[in-house]
Amino acid sequence: MGVKPPSSNFSKLIPYLLLLPTLMYLLFFVGYPIVYAVKLAFTSESGSLTLSNFRSLTSDMYFWEALKYTFLLAGVIIPLQAALALGVSLLLYRGFKGANLCLYVFLIPLTISDVAAALIWYNMLTGSGYLNKVLLKLGLISQPIHFFGYAYRSMEAVAIVVTEVWRATAIVFVILFAGLQMIGRDYIEAADVFGASTWQKIRYVILPMLKPSFQSAIIIRTLFAMQVFAVVWILAGRDIPVLAGEAYYWQSDVRNPHIAACYALLVAVISIALGWMYLKLFKPRYLEEGR
Amino acid sequence: MYRWQQALTRIALYAAAVMVSAWVLTPIALIFISAFAVPEDYYDVGKVIPTEFTLENIRVLLFELREWRTTLNSIAVALLTIAVSFTLGLPASYSLARYVFPGRDGFKLLILSLRMFPLMVLGVPLAELYIRLGLSDTILGVALAHASLALPFVVLITYSIFVSIPVEYEEAAMVFGLTRAEAFFKITLPMALPGLAAAAMFTFVISWNEVFVASILTLMRRTLPADILVTVLTAPDPYKFAAAFIMVMPAITFVFIARRYLVTMWGISLR
Numbered sequence: 001m002g003v004k005p006p007s008s009n010f011s012k013l014i015p016y017l018l019l020l021p022t023l024m025y026l027l028f029f030v031g032y033p034i035v036y037a038v039k040l041a042f043t044s045e046s047g048s049l050t051l052s053n054f055r056s057l058t059s060d061m062y063f064w065e066a067l068k069y070t071f072l073l074a075g076v077i078i079p080l081q082a083a084l085a086l087g088v089s090l091l092l093y094r095g096f097k098g099a100n101l102c103l104y105v106f107l108i109p110l111t112i113s114d115v116a117a118a119l120i121w122y123n124m125l126t127g128s129g130y131l132n133k134v135l136l137k138l139g140l141i142s143q144p145i146h147f148f149g150y151a152y153r154s155m156e157a158v159a160i161v162v163t164e165v166w167r168a169t170a171i172v173f174v175i176l177f178a179g180l181q182m183i184g185r186d187y188i189e190a191a192d193v194f195g196a197s198t199w200q201k202i203r204y205v206i207l208p209m210l211k212p213s214f215q216s217a218i219i220i221r222t223l224f225a226m227q228v229f230a231v232v233w234i235l236a237g238r239d240i241p242v243l244a245g246e247a248y249y250w251q252s253d254v255r256n257p258h259i260a261a262c263y264a265l266l267v268a269v270i271s272i273a274l275g276w277m278y279l280k281l282f283k284p285r286y287l288e289e290g291r
Numbered sequence: 292m293y294r295w296q297q298a299l300t301r302i303a304l305y306a307a308a309v310m311v312s313a314w315v316l317t318p319i320a321l322i323f324i325s326a327f328a329v330p331e332d333y334y335d336v337g338k339v340i341p342t343e344f345t346l347e348n349i350r351v352l353l354f355e356l357r358e359w360r361t362t363l364n365s366i367a368v369a370l371l372t373i374a375v376s377f378t379l380g381l382p383a384s385y386s387l388a389r390y391v392f393p394g395r396d397g398f399k400l401l402i403l404s405l406r407m408f409p410l411m412v413l414g415v416p417l418a419e420l421y422i423r424l425g426l427s428d429t430i431l432g433v434a435l436a437h438a439s440l441a442l443p444f445v446v447l448i449t450y451s452i453f454v455s456i457p458v459e460y461e462e463a464a465m466v467f468g469l470t471r472a473e474a475f476f477k478i479t480l481p482m483a484l485p486g487l488a489a490a491a492m493f494t495f496v497i498s499w500n501e502v503f504v505a506s507i508l509t510l511m512r513r514t515l516p517a518d519i520l521v522t523v524l525t526a527p528d529p530y531k532f533a534a535a536f537i538m539v540m541p542a543i544t545f546v547f548i549a550r551r552y553l554v555t556m557w558g559i560s561l562r
């Protein structure tokens with residue numbers, strides 16, 4: 001690929017000069033802030049080196065709750081999304097008249113922000129929301145189900161799970177669907193020749209070949225889950241603390257950037273670990289594809 | 292397979308497709324209804340679907356809660372984000388698409404991994420840095436942060452657009468005496484335009500939807516989602532629904548216009 005570069009020294013530099021602005025920008029807006037976050041986390045208000053930020057972090061009940069809920073929510077939400085996304089991608093892969101329309105519809109939530117998605121489900125679930133109205137009308141309940149408020153914390157968690165599944169399943173779906181489309185139809189046809197049932201085709205042909213896409217979808221989705229913020233903040237506030245929510249709270253409400261930086265770093269460390277796993281698993285494939 | 296079996300399969304497929312579509316579309320349809328319903332109808336538990344509609348919720352939200360300003364801020368931030376990330380990103384993606392050079396794979400890996408870097412990690416230190424740089428509470432400050440979020444996506448998406456345009460066209464133009472830059476601006480760029488437009492919309496949506504950094508970096512000049520997070524949450528419910536409607540509109544429009552590019556773009560940005 002590419003035009004043969006003329007042999008002058010300047011020409012050899014051209015590709016690097018073209019990359020330079022992006023590199024500089026990322027260095028300043030990603031690299032430098034990370035260094036600065038480390039500095040904030042390990043210094044006190046007066047600027048001296050200290051571990052006291054981490055000490056006050058770990059003695060804060062909210063920190064452990066936030067850690068717990070971030071992983072707990074991820075642990076509940078991601079399997080649901082994986083199952084739903086797999087189902088929908090198999091459905092669309094099977095193909096039928098109007099499958100494309102269904103595909104576009106299923107992608108809509110990808111463009112909807114977490115703020116809007118939270119409000120959309122708040123609209124559904126309030127005391128006079130549509131879910132309660134329908135259930136009351138059908139006579140299935142006699143009192144509205146409460147989803148919001150500290151007293152109904154477990155229901156707030158349900159609302160968060162529903163919203164996240166609604167909003168972000170499409171992320172998993174896009175990756176799985178792209179993976180499915182790379183499986184050659186000839187494999188399926190071969191299975192057909194040997195008289196495999198639909199279930200056998202899914203179990204012994206499609207699923208094994210989909211495994212790399214599945215892994216990558218789960219890792220990416222987990223990365224996003226570590227940053228879950230607006231949906232939780234809008235639907236539950238600090239009733240259900242999460243890591244990003246605590247970072248926001250300490251930065252915006254308490255105005256203590258040192259503690260906020262500790263949270264930011266923690267999320268960064270978790271993300272880098274996950275990202276490293278991801279690259280370890282998929283680096284060869286990327287370079288092969290020339291992406 | 293027997294005919295009745297085929298018919299059953301077909302019915303099952305369509306039932307599943309309808310259920311999936313309803314799962315996605317119902318909440319969106321209902322937020323549209325709530326945004327325009329008179330509050331009495333929404334709060335009337337006996338009335339499942341509101342029947343009386345008004346523009347009052349939107350009017351109060353935009354002009355009394357003065358969200359028209361935050362909406363304009365959001366648009367300005369998104370446009371600036373596109374400008375910055377495209378100015379920086381297009382040369383980089385063109386370089387990756389057209390040149391072979393040592394370090395190319397390394398750069399690609401860097402971009403691929405940065406794409407997944409959590410922006411929230413940058414919010415806190417940037418807020419402190421901005422105080423020193425005089426960028427705190429500015430549209431430009433938020434846009435610069437959003438550009439660092441969007442840049443990896445812009446590079447990867449526009450890279451795949453440039454790769455899809457045969458280099459032979461540029462070579463032919465150069466044979467006829469155009470310089471490399473002229474060949475790019477007169478041949479490649481016009482051909483890439485539809486894809487670039489879709490990529491720009493994608494970038495717009497990234498910035499328009501981002502809330503964490505926007506709310507940490509601003510105080511008075513908030514973007515729409517940042518202001519929803521802080522002020523609108525304390526407002527009565529109908530205004531929240533109106534706010535959600537305004538937030539969702541550009542996104543839905545985008546899906547409609549750029550639907551041809553959607554799967555490819557998200558495929559690139561996520562895989």
